[in-house]
Amino acid sequence: MPDEQRKPELRRSVTTWGSFAWGYSDVGADIFVGLGLVLGAAAGASNVAFLFAGIVYVCIGLAYTELAATYPVAGGGQYFVARGLGDFFGFIAGWAVLLDFTIDVTLFAWTCVDYVATLVPTFDATLHPWTHFFLTFGLIAGLALLNVIGVRESTAFQGVVSALDVVSETLILGFGFLFAFRPELLLHQMQTAWPTNYGLMDGISLAIVSFVGLESISQAAQETQRPASVIPRTSVALILTILIFALAYSNLALGMHPWHALPLDAHGHHQALWQYLGNNQNNGRAVALLAQQVPIFGALAALYVPILGAILLLISSNSGVFGSSRIAYAMSNGKLLPSIFQRVNAKFRTPMISILAFCGFAIIELIFAALPGLDPHAKAVYDHLFHGEDGVTFLGDLYAFGAATSYSFVFIALIALRLYDPLSPRKFKMPFNIKMTVRGERVDFPLVAVLGFIGIVSILVFTMITHIIGRIAGPSWLIIGIVLYLVYRRQKGLPVFRSRQHNWRKEQVEILRDAGELELMDEFVANVKASDARKAGVGA
Numbered sequence: 001m002p003d004e005q006r007k008p009e010l011r012r013s014v015t016t017w018g019s020f021a022w023g024y025s026d027v028g029a030d031i032f033v034g035l036g037l038v039l040g041a042a043a044g045a046s047n048v049a050f051l052f053a054g055i056v057y058v059c060i061g062l063a064y065t066e067l068a069a070t071y072p073v074a075g076g077g078q079y080f081v082a083r084g085l086g087d088f089f090g091f092i093a094g095w096a097v098l099l100d101f102t103i104d105v106t107l108f109a110w111t112c113v114d115y116v117a118t119l120v121p122t123f124d125a126t127l128h129p130w131t132h133f134f135l136t137f138g139l140i141a142g143l144a145l146l147n148v149i150g151v152r153e154s155t156a157f158q159g160v161v162s163a164l165d166v167v168s169e170t171l172i173l174g175f176g177f178l179f180a181f182r183p184e185l186l187l188h189q190m191q192t193a194w195p196t197n198y199g200l201m202d203g204i205s206l207a208i209v210s211f212v213g214l215e216s217i218s219q220a221a222q223e224t225q226r227p228a229s230v231i232p233r234t235s236v237a238l239i240l241t242i243l244i245f246a247l248a249y250s251n252l253a254l255g256m257h258p259w260h261a262l263p264l265d266a267h268g269h270h271q272a273l274w275q276y277l278g279n280n281q282n283n284g285r286a287v288a289l290l291a292q293q294v295p296i297f298g299a300l301a302a303l304y305v306p307i308l309g310a311i312l313l314l315i316s317s318n319s320g321v322f323g324s325s326r327i328a329y330a331m332s333n334g335k336l337l338p339s340i341f342q343r344v345n346a347k348f349r350t351p352m353i354s355i356l357a358f359c360g361f362a363i364i365e366l367i368f369a370a371l372p373g374l375d376p377h378a379k380a381v382y383d384h385l386f387h388g389e390d391g392v393t394f395l396g397d398l399y400a401f402g403a404a405t406s407y408s409f410v411f412i413a414l415i416a417l418r419l420y421d422p423l424s425p426r427k428f429k430m431p432f433n434i435k436m437t438v439r440g441e442r443v444d445f446p447l448v449a450v451l452g453f454i455g456i457v458s459i460l461v462f463t464m465i466t467h468i469i470g471r472i473a474g475p476s477w478l479i480i481g482i483v484l485y486l487v488y489r490r491q492k493g494l495p496v497f498r499s500r501q502h503n504w505r506k507e508q509v510e511i512l513r514d515a516g517e518l519e520l521m522d523e524f525v526a527n528v529k530a531s532d533a534r535k536a537g538v539g540a
Contacts, residue, residue, distance in 0.1 A: 020234040021159040026104070026213030026323070027242045028165060029316030032309050033111050034210030035249055035290070036283025037396050039274045042203020044193030046274065047186075047250040049203035050210065054243050056459060057211035059452025060407050062430045063414050064215050065235035069428045070417075071508075072227035072515045076215045077410045078327050082334055084413030084420070086499040088485075091336045093409040094327055095481035098358065099474070100212060100402035101327065104320030105362035106369065107395040109139040112313035114284035114392075118306040125391065126281055129373035136366055139314060144359040147321045148345070148352050165312045168305065169245055172290070175297035176252045186255030189272065201462040205400050205470075208459050210246050212403045213319065214238060228517045232428035249287070253277055258293045284392045285309070320362070325354035335494055336485065369394045397467040401474030404460035411453035419443055423527040424508055425520045441531065 042049040067080045077097055082090020110125075113135045117123035125132040195203065214235065253274050262276045273293060277286040288309050291301035329351040332342035345352040369391035372379035414430075422443045433444035464471040489496045505528055512521035 020238060021162040023214055023234060023238045024162045024166070024241065025312065025315040026319035027211060027238060028162065028169075028245070029108055029309075029312045030210040030212060031169075031242075031246055031249055032115070032287045032313055033107060033284065033392065033396070034207060034246075035253065036277050036286030037206045037209065037393060038203045038250065038278075039253060039286065040278030040280070040283050041195070041206055042200055043195045043274065043278070044190045044254065045195050045200050046203060046207075047190075047247065047254060049200065049207040050246045050250040052204050052455070053207035053211055053459065054246055056208065056452060056455035057214075058239055058243065059448050059455060060211070060410070061214050061235060061239040063410055063449060063452060065232050065239075066426060066428050066430050067410070067414060067417070068235070069228045069231045070424050070426050071511060072231070072517070073330065073511055076323075076327065076330075077406050077413075078336075079330050079334070080417070081409045081413040082336070082499075083502075083504070084416035085409065087334070087336060087495070088497050088499075089409055089413075090334065091331065091485045092478065092482070093406050093413075094331045094336060095478060095485075096402045096405040096409075097215070097327055098324055098361075098481075099477050100399055100406065101320045101324035102358050102361040103365055103395050103399045103402065104213070104323065105140055105143070105317050105359060106136070106320075106365045107392070107399060108313040108317035108320065109136045109143070109362075110366070110369065110391060110395065111284045112136075112139060112310045112317065115288055115306045115310040115313060118285050118288045119303075125284075125370075125373055129370065133366070133370045133374060136370070137363060139317065140359055140362055140366065143314075143318050143321045144355055146318065147325065147355050148350055149348055161308070161311050161315055165308055166241070168308050169287075171297060172287075172294060172301060172305070173245070173248045173252060176256055176290075176294045177248075179295040180256045180259060180293070181252060182255055182257055185257060186251060189254045189274065193272070193274070198466060202466040205404075205459055205462040205466055206396055207246075208403055208456075209396050209399050211242060212399060213316070214242075215323070226517065227515050228427045228512075228520055249290070253286075253290055256290075256293065259295045259298055260293065280393075321355060321359060324358035324361075325351045328354035328358060335489075335492070335500060338488060365395065365398075394469055397463070397469040398473055398477075400459070400463045400467070401470040402477075404456050404463055405474070405478070407456045408453060408460060411449045411456065414449045415446060418446055418449075421504065423524060423531055425523045425527070427520065440535065 038046045038049050064077070068076065071080060071083065073079055078090055078094030081093035110132075113123050113132055114125065117125070117132070122128055123132055123135060256273055258273050258276075262271045262273065265271050265275065265279075273290070276282060277289055282289055285306070288302075288306045291305040292298050294301060328337060328341040329344075331337040332339055332354075341351065341354045341357070343353050344350065372382040373391065417424075419438050422438070422441045429444065430446050430448045432447045434447065436443055436445055463474075486496055494500060508524055509521055512518070512524060
């Protein structure tokens, strides 16, 4: 077929460092938001909340690493669930992740402005809500344009900042633990400020916010060079980096003696550092305020951490634009969403319609989050309905719900694919498996996936118990999506609760060929032939 008649496809331009940068720019920025939220909810048990969520995150990371290396296509968790559990559940998982990624766009654009407001009070959401709103709106619009232009440009943008932030966060932790950390203070805070069971559940449900985004690596799999080789290396490095940072920051916040006197609280009492970082006015910029309290390094950190943090949050918002558009692209390709979301711009070779549509959803979420600060009457309604949650917490609630819902299905899908697709080569495999035979094929049953599923369902339950917004708006989003899905599938004459017919063997060969993984493709073909020969021998 002549080149001018070929259907535009996504461009493979993401390198090894680009793959890590996509993941780090999304997950790495989460601690800038999650630290203050968790400290405000879990108090002296914040490190325990991060530890629980961190263990679940490791399981999630291992699951996504295996699946993305085995099935390197755009769509990530949505595709894995659709392939393992069928179209209907694949849609639910994808729709939940779309909620997460559109919130990702809004939440991190919002907190990007919060961090700049540390240096420029005119941008403060509390003091100047309209200025804050329009700046956030402008950032979302600008990122939409950047992603329409192309992934190569946005990948280069993220790579440099990710490297700078790794160095910066390491310096903050190094100087903080070396010159201001007191183990006895950590133990004292854990004993005297231990939360109620409700507070601990609230903290755990918010702590997962600090680990959401690893799937950005799998979202870019179809645009990554040699994904089966690159993704395991970058994912494992990212899992360890983020886990260390999250646990270190939570312990430092509880055990660090402030270098300067902190402002008195609303009741005129002296505050502990964790209280200062966790209150509603500061929870959106907790890392910057913590860095200011680090001896020696704090004076310098006060100048540059707000800027570097703002840039990292901006590129995390950028990852949300990228992720939502690629999920929508993959869902449209799988006949789960209308074909318009599958269209790739002929000039830029990016899914422009998906980018613009879901940035539009992000702006709607921005309006809902900002409305209490913009209108006193809206604030009175929100205070009555949602117990006075601020904009950051409002978005964090929905973020946690979407992540926990999607990840729950991903674990089930991984187990199903292990059982029903044992022939696909797995260059990376989750550890701790039980060997068994299913339909005449030797399979490895993944114990870590079961552990991860129990953990993430627990977090989902905690979210539903402790967050009014989570248990109202989250399920409402799913119900709206399911209705739209049912209407679309009926209009197209497609099965509603069953899956379309798929030739998964042929599709897997094409996936591996397109990814440049020719050795794995040959191995898969050989596995299929050997399996067919065994079954033919048994039948004879």
